[in-house]
Amino acid sequence: MSFLPDSDSEDELPPGWEERSTDDGVVCYINQQSRLSQWTHPRTGRPKRITGELPIAWEKYYDEQTKRTMFYNKETQQRTNADPRLAFAVEEPPLTAADVRQRFDSCTTALQVLHGKDLHGRLAIITGANSGIGFETARSLALHGCEIIFACRNQEATEVAIDRIAQERPAARSRCRFLALDLGCLEDVQEFAEEIKRSVNHIDYLILNAGVFALPYTQTVDGLETTFQVSHLSHFHLTMQLEALFDHRSRIVVVSSESHRFASLPTENLTLQHLSPPAEKYWSMMAYNNAKLCNVLFAQELALRWKKRGISVFALHPGNMVSSQLQRNYWFYRLLFAIARPFTKSLQQAAATTVYCATANELTALTGLYFNNCYFCEPSKLSRSAQLQQQLWQLSESLTETILIPTRQGK
Structure with missing residues (x-):
């Protein structure tokens, strides 16, 4: 003291x-x-x-x-x-979570959450913002005056997404911009972060939305299993690199999934093979579950480490089997999601919890919570393991350093 x-x-x-x-x-x-x-x-x-x-x-x-x-x-x-x-x-x-009154539910849309809000002067960085839930999140915030940085890999698809918003609200075009980010390459994440630090003084909302699902076994250019790196490790590194741009006004929102409850990571002796398994031990669904658990573990540990700085960190589940582009990699999941579509949330409804976590006034001074349907709930017992949170953090730090040091030396 x-x-x-x-x-x-x-x-x-x-x-x-x-x-x-x-x-x-x-x-x-x-x-x-x-x-x-x-x-x-x-x-x-x-x-x-x-x-x-x-x-x-x-x-x-x-x-x-x-x-x-x-x-x-x-x-x-x-x-x-x-x-x-x-x-x-x-x-x-x-203020505790018990003091927060539930205002919204599973039927609420992102635009309803934002009704009456003026977000002019706020800046959001959203990964994977050119389609699906990420696009509806970006669109909803932009329509209410927020400046959006679309952190995406595909510039052409992103420009089309921005055009869609501009057709609805022409003034929003000047508030939306594309900045290339390939989450499958840590060097690219590093360059993206450096550009943000050169051009931005403060970040209000960092929304870690991008992810992949049902991929056949593939490795990134960094030699890691793709689902793990894209959904967790690159987001971890991006957040750490932007640390100086966050303050008590900032919120970091991590889009996870209820699938994290079915993960298989051990609470002791977590190793790289558990996070990024070899091809013979790979199952796409379990890779997704484990990556979503990593999201919650990361959010919990980050909230604890940055609590004294007044930075709010939340993780959330957007909805079950929402008809986005997440399932595009495998015909079986495309069929399954199509069958379930009439019974699941719309993209606007799926974006509501993300938008709520980023902007709701009643969440000021709270951190480390997990949300579903615009209200907090208990995440899995495994995700609340302090030991597993710390092990994942240490492994993530070690991995990013190991991968990036040769790159920096080469320069």
């Missing part, structure tokens, strides 16, 4: 700290020296919330130039990015 100097007031902030507030009034504390943030007062350890209307003569607006929410006093002409109500913030009990 860091030493805090004595003060006559328990509520006085230590040197170097300042208060900020979120759109829904939760107070955040930022250390200007370390640039880290947290949801609790650095002295008292208690959270606060702003309540009530703005004082007389004050108004709130969004400054397009600075990309910040600002406050303006019409009488004194004072402008500030600090909410004038901060001085009157009141302490409240820490």
Whole structure:
């Protein structure tokens, strides 16, 4: 615990700290020296919330130039990015998942979740955003003013996707852009991250949506089984490389699946062969289940490691057998998904939980939760294993370093 100097007031902030507030009034504390943030007062350890209307003569607006929410006093002409109500913030009990009221269900669409929201000034990076659930997620956010970076492999397909959004809302075209990302190559992930760091100052929503399903046995250029690398390892590396662009306003949303409940990873002595098996031990369905378990394990461990920074991390299940392009690799699954289509969610409904996790105000200051049908539920017992979470993290770190070090030396 860091030493805090004595003060006559328990509520006085230590040197170097300042208060900020979120759109829904939760107070955040930022250390200007370390640039880290947290949801609790650095002295008292208690959270606060702003309540009530703005004082007389004050108004709130969004400054397009600075990309910040600002406050303006019409009488004194004072402008500030600090909410004038901060001085009157009141302490409240820490928010828990049990305090969140369920507002949506399995029939809710992403656009219904976003009803009335203004996302101008927000930036989302979405992997696999040119089709399926990823496209509906991108479309829904873009229609509400969010800037979208389509992190995809196929530029032509992505441009078609952006055109579809622009036909619906012409102003959205300027807010959507393609940036090439091949999750089957860690060097490509590294280059994508470097470009993001050169062109972006802050990320509001990182949505790790891309994945593959029912692939015949294949290896990536890095020599790993494709389902594991595309669905987990490359997303892990991407998130770690972008760490400096996240703060208390950021949310990381990992699209997993209820299939994670049928995974077969061991809780002890996890090895690379369990994650990326050889051809003779490969079964596409189990590879998918294990990759989806990796998604939840990663989200749980990341939430724990970044909790003090105020960064929210959530994992989710979008829906069962949703008719996207996920099943395109095998005729049997294409047939099965086609039969099930009348009884499953639409793509708009399937994108709802992702959008909810990224934008819902009531989730501010919460982290490490797993969602289904726009509400939290318990993930599998295996995914809650702290030992397995840490083993996966260590293996993922080791793998990315081992694969990328020769590449860097070659340059």
